[in-house]
Amino acid sequence: MDQYEHERDGQYDFYKVFLPRVDPTRNVEDLLGDSNDGVLNGNLLEFKLHVSDLGAVLLQCVKYLSALRIKGKSVPANILIVDVNTSTIWQYRSAPYLAEIEKTYFGGASKNNAGFIGGNAEAVLHYDDPLGAERVVALLKENNFTKIHIDENCIVGWAERFYREVPTARKEDFLGDDTGKHKTIGEIRKPTHFAEYIYPYTGQTNVKFHYLMDKLNDTLQKKNLGAFYTPDLYAEKSLELVRAAIARVPVGNDYIILDRCAGTGSLETKLTDEELSHTVVSTIEYYEYKVLQELLGAKVRHIIPPVETAETFRAGLVAGSDALSKEFVENPVIRQYIDDPNCTVILFENPPFAETTSAEHQRMGQSKSSSVWKQSYVVSEMKKEIKGTASNDLGNAFIWSGFKYYLRQPTDSYIVYSPVKYWKAQHLIDREFLDGFAFNRRHFHSNIYACIMCALWLNQPSSQKEITIKAFDVDTVNNTLFPQDALSVKQIFSTYSQVYYDKRPIHEEFRKGILAGLDGLEKEGGKQRNRPAYSPDILGYMVAHSSGFDNPELDSSLLTAGRYDGNGFFLRKDNYLEKLPMFCASRYITYNRAWTERGRIMKSADGAEKFFADVASGKLAQFLLKCLLFTCTEMQNHMRTFMGSDGRFYRNELCLDTTSGETVASRDLKNLVLNEKEEAILRQWGRVFSWAQKAEKYDPSLTYGVYQIYAELDTFHTDEVTGDTVYDNVELHSALAGLKALVKEYYNTEIVPVLFEYEFLK
Ligand SMILES: C[S@@+](CC[C@H](N)C(=O)[O-])C[C@H]1O[C@@H](n2cnc3c(N)ncnc32)[C@H](O)[C@@H]1O
Structure with missing residues (x-):
């Protein structure tokens, strides 16, 4: 009998022995993935070096099954507890533990399990003898599942699985009930696709899932x-x-x-019943709509449409409720109030x-034209008055x-949730701000930490350029609001590309060469939307695009050759230093990840006059060199040294490797009067570079920046057994990590405050 010191060895050996007999198409990695020891057909397996408390291990397995249910995964009918040193398997059925499986558990599944009293095992098998091994093979081939109940904890997981597995399905096919005029009975009430896995949901309506x-x-x-x-x-x-808006309703008004x-x-x-009656x-x-009707229909003054009719259901939507349609704008139930001068509108x-131009959106393959709302009446009317991306x-x-x-009267108001961009950058409205809050987008069923403003706008013109909002995060443990410092939001009026980009023409004779991709290397194939340029005074290409930080990695680039998709400008040796604050500012969000920053802080060229004056007077000379040091040691500077397919040698001039002679950066940095932080960064760079030189792939004919070292020399492989990443040059990898920490601290203390002062960040 094999003896193991490590559970993992026993587990892998077990699978190596049995998988070929059970399902040769699968490998061990396929079975893992939910932090348990593996699910094979209708079996959850849990391996132990020595099983000492079956009850405790059983509870651990119950917790894994609970997690599967919540994720919308089928719950195996068998639980197999395997003792690898005695080759013993205890087989339990999961069905008797359904009540426990349908609870939610927090913390590690292997913790706090002592004292759980389970029943006796269904069977005990010993797989070190041929008969036992055959029984295990038969068991592992069983493909049975325990049906679970759908509730608030698991319905999202099952819905996502349903839409994934039945791509043509619509919401009604999953959630439909028998209560309205439209009677599609959905999967949760009459399971067919999930017939083997879930019990029918018996709630008459979907009100339980309203949130x-x-x-x-x-x-x-x-x-x-x-x-x-x-x-x-x-x-x-x-x-x-x-x-506050109600308090402004004139006396005598509805x-x-x-x-x-x-x-x-x-x-x-x-809202109070009195408020709901308005x-x-x-x-x-x-x-x-149906849930809204059920929860609020009896209390509110109106719900649109007032009652459900046979025509209400229209391909999953409610006829007459599209707020962006002409029909809705003209809806007589609402119009009677808008046309009444004695009624205040809040x-x-x-x-x-949904912002269809965001990279997030486009990555999901959702093209601009596919959005139905873009063809709406309101959007086409808006386009007549509002130009550009707004x-x-x-x-x-x-x-x-x-x-x-x-809104028609000065006492009308609008309390609206939205990222601040519409007011800050797009100037969509010019009304008076009375009060407002900053909320964390993370808590709005989203994974993104960003600032959402909830503002009270009065329907009065205003020339405010700066507003202050009170920030509140959510303390999720105590379910309370957690107040933070008040935040200022300032409008922005100009972009880098309008003011700071170098727009000097490039002579046709220099309009040749190659284009680069985001990784700093020559971009071959694909769409190229930029013209290359190469001349003795060109250092590289900078992109510091867009006011916001929605896509920081796409919107900030520094490359040795022109970026294939443009949106930037060629950096010239004679004034490159004064362009670097744009690159530095474009990195802000990477080093300031608090939810209060994303969506609120943006890039602007509003401080250009002061900036240009202070550059001219020399006041900013040391600051620009600090920007240079940051640029040379920061990872998003993707400038690389390489031989282009045009036969030219593209050298990274914004880095500190002087093996083949001075770079433009190393020459200029001699003028930086070093403080302790800068000395520490340079020392750390020295360490990085000396380890880089020892790497197998190091090429002394190249001039390396930090990114090129990271991309080409800090190599790694994946351990075949554990699946872990193993770095080939641990010292180099560690030195890079150390540099990163120093650079971050330096950036936030020495560079960011000046970027704000000159409104590169605002
Ligand atoms: C951000 S959610 C807000 C829902 C709710 N008021 C809340 O704060 O939790 C936006 C809602 O607008 C609805 N919606 C989307 N497009 C709409 C349209 N054109 N007309 C009316 N409602 C729409 C969505 O179905 C969704 O319920």
């Missing part, structure tokens, strides 16, 4: 509806702004609180969020139309 209805949208709806629900704590906090995109009514849940809600998605909304934003269509069609 999750955005996450239950099918893929197509996710694209078009841009639904990210507001967490309760934020919804409640924003009622302060609603109440008022309405209108939410055209209410979803399942998260924003309205905590509220008008609507939403476009059919199952949201809009209170968290508009859908009209690419679904949220903007709501904000713009809110002011355009609904």
